[in-house]
Structure formats: C-alpha cells, structure tokens
Amino acid sequence: MYQQLNDNISRYVHFSEEELGILNELATYKKVPKKTLMLQAGEMCNFEDFVVKGCVRKYYIDDNGFEVILQFAIENAWVSDISFSIYEDRPSRVYIETLEDCEFLSFTPEFKELLFERAPRFERAFRILVQRHLAVTQNRLFNTISKTAMEKYLEFLEVYPTLPQRVAQHYIASYLGISAEFLSKTRAKLARN
Template sequence: MQLILQNIAKHIMLSPEEQLLFLSKVNTQQFKAKSILLNSGDICKYSYFVNSGILRSFNINDHIVEHVLNFATEGYWIGDMYSLLSQKPGNLFIEVLEDAEVVFLSKEKQEILYKEIPKLERFFRILIENSLVANQERLMDNLSLSAEERFEKFCGKYPTLIQKVPQKQIASYIGVTPEFFSKMKARLLRK
C-alpha cells in the first residue's frame, strides 16, 4: 500500500493516522489478464489505482470497433469518470491487460473520506484537473498532429507499453487502423 500513499503524497501530506484511515477505506485485489473490472452499461462504483500490472479503458462502437481511451500502469488511477461522478450507466469497459494488483476506492467511501480527511478533496480535485488537461491535450493532438507524432508522444508517455500491449490497442489509442499502424511502424523502423 506504500505506492498509493506515495501517489497521494505527491499532492498532499497525510498524517500517519490519516494514512491508516485512508487505507481502512480501500480494498486490494489481484486480477488475471483479460479480467473485466467494469462493463459498458454498468454504473462505475470505484476509482481504481494500479499497484502493479496494466489496465485499459475502452469502448466498442456500433461497428464492433474498439476505441482505447486510456492505459493505466503502476502508480496510475483509472475509472469511468462520467459514470463515477454522475452515477449513471457508463460506456467504458475497464480490462486488465497484464496480471495486476488493483486498489479499489468506492464512491461512497471516497465521500466519507472527504468529510473525515477534507484535504483528500484537494487530492482528488488535482487528479481530476490533471485528467481534464491530459484529455484536452490528447484531443488537440488528435486534431493537429500526424499519426507518427501521436505515436512518438505515446512512446514518451508509456515507454514500457510498446512491448507489452498488442499493436492493435496502441493503434486504437493513437487513432489509426491496425493496418496503418503496422505500415507506419515499419516505415519508422526503416528511418
């Protein structure tokens, strides 16, 4: 549980008592690759923190095409923000890509923690703000950068995923077809 406490300490300081209280409100579970933590159409009840392994959030459109929204590696949070905040059915799946240890924080316990440790509201506000900025940057990148430039940014953000994640998922994340991605990668390797 040290990793999640280190993650929190990047933004706020918790006393030892507050750390224990926080840890009493979360659950940790091991998952095998290909486990689904959240299905599209379900209400997201948890924020997920990755202690180890890799998770991804994605949706599937009417033409059965997957669109990867995010990857979460060790030390990252992931969830369906729309569903978690609105408590309405979401449109994301959250899947374990590599065996993982995941920390769950339920929305109800998070609300209790806000009352018992008010500075945690600041921590989660910072996470949401950072997520909003990252999503806006990604949207702008998708509108203005070439596929090669988006792939380079992906490699910079997720350097360890290149060898661990299927190419079709990387292609989906950067917004190209697997066929185009394969040709682009071959062209980049020739340079």
C-alpha cells in the same frame, strides 16, 4: 503496495502519517486476472482503482462495432468511469478490462466520502487528480485532431515507453486512432530512421 498509493497521492498535497493511515485503511486490495472485464457498458461503475501492478484498458465500442481505446492505466495510474457512473449516477458507456494480471487498491464512492469526512484534505488531492486527468484528456484530443500518426506514436512512446512490449499492437493503434497496418508502417519508418 500502500507506499505506492501514498507516494502517488502525496505528490499533490502533503499528508500526515495519520491521514495516510486512514487512506490505507479505507482502500481495498484486489487481485484481478488478465482478460477480466471489470466494467461493461450499461453497468454502474462503483470503483476508483489505483493500479499497483499490471495494465488495464478503458474503451468503448463505436457505431461500426470497433473498439476505441480511451485510456491505458499502468502502475501508479487510476482507472474508473467517473464521468458517468460516479458523478452523474448514470450507467457507464465504457468497458474496463485487464490486459495483464493486475493488483489494485480500490475505493468505492462510499469509502471515498468517508475518507473525505475523516481526512478532508484528500478532497483537494482527488480534485487535483481529476483536473490532471481532464488536462491529459484534452491534450489527447488535441493530438488526435492535429498531429500526424508519427507524432502521435512518438508522444505515446514518451508517455508509455514500456507499453509496446506489454500490449498488442492493435490496441496501441486503436488508442492512437489509426489502423494497425498504418501503425506497423509508422514503426517500420521510425526503425529505418
């Protein structure tokens, strides 16, 4: 499990075995059952979690009471609310919920700062992770505005090829910004072609 984390973070910066040992020492392993709300709107988020196993969704509830999924986090992805709680020290506006039984390697802000003190090159690696997350978010926003439902769904399948077998269709529809009925029609059209 630590090897997954080490491989993930080493994609951006080369680390010595000693540095990776510090990372592993400061990571907290946690198991979280399916359908657990790890964070609710109004709470402070005090974790950045690396998904070892399982599937998580991050969402908010819009003014009409509908859930809008912002992110799916599956194996080898990170999940948190860094925009409000961690960097701005404000209560979160999102919910984070496990959709499957999950295993995480978790970092509190305090442990992350300790990591940066003891092994400063991790600061660069985490900066790159944040930049990559920003790029993915901007690309998703662009796709939401400019692409058809079919194009969005096809791109979704490229990014998350196993997710349609793991999560309910209405979650995927929410992520794509379309109704579950429209997603069903899109999938049927794709199957016919």
